[in-house]
Each structure stands twice: as C-alpha cells, then as structure tokens.
C-alpha cells in the first residue's frame with residue numbers, strides 16, 4: 519500500500535469582511551499518496567488558492583475560522599506552533615509556487631541570490647555555499663549556471679517561472695503546491711513547464727498539488743482530481759475515473775466543455791455563475807445551475823462513496839440514481 523503524504527479532513531477557512539463571512543474552504547477532505555499529484559480544478563473564486571494557503575499556513579489577517587485536520591506523513595500540522603511550523607514545515611517539507619509569483623520577483627536582485635537567500639537566512643549557510651546549492655537546483659530545472667547572475671527583467675516569462683519553481687525546490691520539499699503555474703504563459707512555454715514538472719515528479723518522487731481552472735491541463739500531470747465548487751469538493755477520485763466517468767453534474771459539465779478534435783459534438787457551456795460565498799445556499803450549492811435538481815437538493819448533500827477511491831457530493835447518488 520502506498521503511504522499518504524497528505525491527509526486532509528474537514529478543513530475550513532473562512533474570512534471576515536465588512537460584508538460578512540466568506541466561506542472560502544468549507545469542510546473539504548482529501549488524501550495524496552506519496553509521489554502522486556492531486557489536481558484541484560474549479561471556476562475562479564471557488565477556493566482553490568485558499569485551500570493551498572491552509573496547507574502552507576499562510577493565512578491572511580482577516581481569517582475568521584481555520585479548522586480541520588492536515589496530516590503530513592501522518593503528523594498533524596495544524597496544531598504545530600507557528601514558529602516551529604516556520605522552522606520545520608514551511609518551505610522545508612511543503613513548498614508553494616504562488617499564483618502570479620513570476621511577476622513578483624525582486625527586480626533589483628540577481629535571481630541566483632533570490633533562489634539562494636532562504637538558505638542564507640534560514641539555514642545560516644554562507645553565500646558561496648548557498649549559491650552552489652542554487653546552481654544545483656538550476657540544473658535540475660533546466661537552467662544553465664549563467665542564469666544565476668541575471669536580473670528578472672532579463673528573463674522571459676517561462677524562465678521566470680522556472681526561477682520561481684527553483685525557489686520552491688531549494689530546500690528539497692516533499693510536497694510542492696503549484697497554484698496556476700502556467701496560466702500567464704503562452705501554450706508552447708506552458709508545455710515546457712508542464713514537462714519540467716512531470717520530470718521533477720518522476721525523478722525526485724515529488725508529491726504535488728496542481729491547481730488550475732483548466733481541467734485538460736490538470737489531466738496532463740495529475741493522478742487524482744478534486745473538482746471544487748463554491749468552497750467544497752464536489753467530486754474526488756483517480757483522474758481517469760473522474761474524466762471518463764464523471765458523476766457530479768458540475769464535473770460532467772466541466773468535462774463536456776473541453777473542445778475535442780475528433781468529435782462532432784460542440785463543447786458545452788455552463789450558464790450562470792457560482793453562488794457568492796457569503797451566505798451561500800443552505801442546500802446543494804450547484805442546485806441553481808443543475809439540470810437534474812429535485813426537492814432534496816434544498817438540503818446539503820454529503821460526500822458519498824461511488825467505488826474505489828471515487829467520491830461525489832450529490833443527492834442523485836445518496837438517493838440511488
């Protein structure tokens with residue numbers, strides 16, 4: 519049996535705003551077996567980045583509720599005191615490539631130094647040793663040592679994204695979270711970054727969370743897929759199960775919206791918008807857009823088991839279809 523690197527149970531992250539409480543992550547659960555990649559997909563604002571932030575515990579000041587269990591290699595990490603979490607978990611065991619990070623590199627520092635800096639600051643390494651380590655990581659991610667001395671503005675988007683990945687990899691994490699790592703890149707560069715991530719996954723047995731709104735892209739690298747809708751995971755399972763046999767009406771619509779080269783069927787689109795996360799509907803959150811809704815949908819469905827490792831949160835299944 520493969521060991522789980524991450525086990526998340528009933529995880530919540532709510533934010534307080536002057537308009538009310540935003541229920542950004544609302545009781546989600548999932549596992550990631552060691553060396554595997556979980557894709558998280560869903561429309562903008564459904565809570566993907568918030569989910570990632572809970573794991574690396576980067577919570578904004580207006581956090582209202584942060585609850586649930588996150589086990590890394592079997593160890594509960596939500597209750598570790600903050601300074602210990604910073605010293606032992608963040609960047610060392612779990613690292614993250616933030617959404618849009620390639621545009622927030624420090625413009626006045628050489629990228630080699632930016633990659634090496636945590637080793638100097640956190641591990642007390644001297645500068646030349648740290649730069650040496652940065653050089654090794656550059657090699658891993660397909661950059662020649664000459665890039666160490668470049669400034670961010672001298673690099674293309676794809677190169678800058680490689681630098682951001684190097685920053686996340688510098689402390690040899692076991693779990694790498696990638697939040698929309700390719701959405702700002704054109705398709706050919708996107709493909710290069712995907713190939714790089716796939717080779718890192720394979721060569722270093724790295725476990726990953728790959729966040730994207732693009733389900734086709736997620737399928738390129740993921741072993742498991744979680745479909746999020748309005749703060750909840752509505753479907754979770756092995757990637758081929760979810761893609762070939764989607765159960766939740768939202769997942770079915772998402773998959774039917776992927777254009778196919780060799781099919782006459784037009785891609786479908788999903789009318790309407792997700793509900794706001796301040797006072798979301800009490801029942802199923804997808805009900806207002808769902809072609810199959812019935813009376814029961816005014817109550818919140820549970821996540822129910824379909825088969826193997828495949829789960830869905832929909833009354834069609836708790837009722838028997």
Ligand SMILES: Nc1ncnc2c1ncn2[C@@H]1O[C@H](COP(=O)(O)OP(=O)(O)OP(=O)(O)O)[C@@H](O)[C@H]1O
Pocket residue numbers: 533534535540542560561562563564565566567568569578580617731795
């Ligand atoms: N600090 C915050 N305070 C209040 N609301 C927030 C905060 N951060 C995020 N939100 C809200 O929480 C919800 C989830 O946001 P999140 O960024 O996690 O979504 P996302 O799925 O990553 O979206 P995208 O695809 O656009 O990146 C959104 O409604 C967002 O506006």
Ligand SMILES: [Mg+2]
Pocket residue numbers: 566567568617697
């Ligand atoms: Mg996001």
